[in-house]
Amino acid sequence: MRVLLVEPQKVPREIEIPEGLKALQEAVGESIEATYxxxxxxxxxxxxxxxxxxxxLNRALRTEDGEVYDIIAGNFLVVGLGSxxxxxxxxxxxxKYKDYFGVPE
Structure with missing residues (x-):
């Protein structure tokens, strides 16, 4: 599966991981959580x-007005959604998301 890995203080990079829970956990940690x-x-x-x-701390999530409403800690993945x-x-x-998360915060 082709995804973006976003690590603290680094630019996002495209990686390939196997499908499934184990690969997601290895990339971000055991207790995975998905947000949309x-x-x-x-x-x-x-x-x-x-x-x-x-x-x-890694990247801030912002409203359309640029206000920070959450901050992601640790590594995270940007993944596509299938059916x-x-x-x-x-x-x-x-x-798009390499650009969006391109500047380490």
């Missing part, structure tokens, strides 16, 4: 305990 903050068919797969286990599960990102979505 964008209109595109993408999810952010994060470590649900990242803010509580001392993970480094029933997570899926590979298209070239267009890879480019």
């Amino acid at each position: 903050p964008f209109e595109d068919f993408v999810a952010l797969v994060t470590n649900g305990n990242g803010k509580f286990d001392g993970s480094q 029933e599960d997570f899926a590979s990102l298209s070239n267009e979505l890879v480019a």
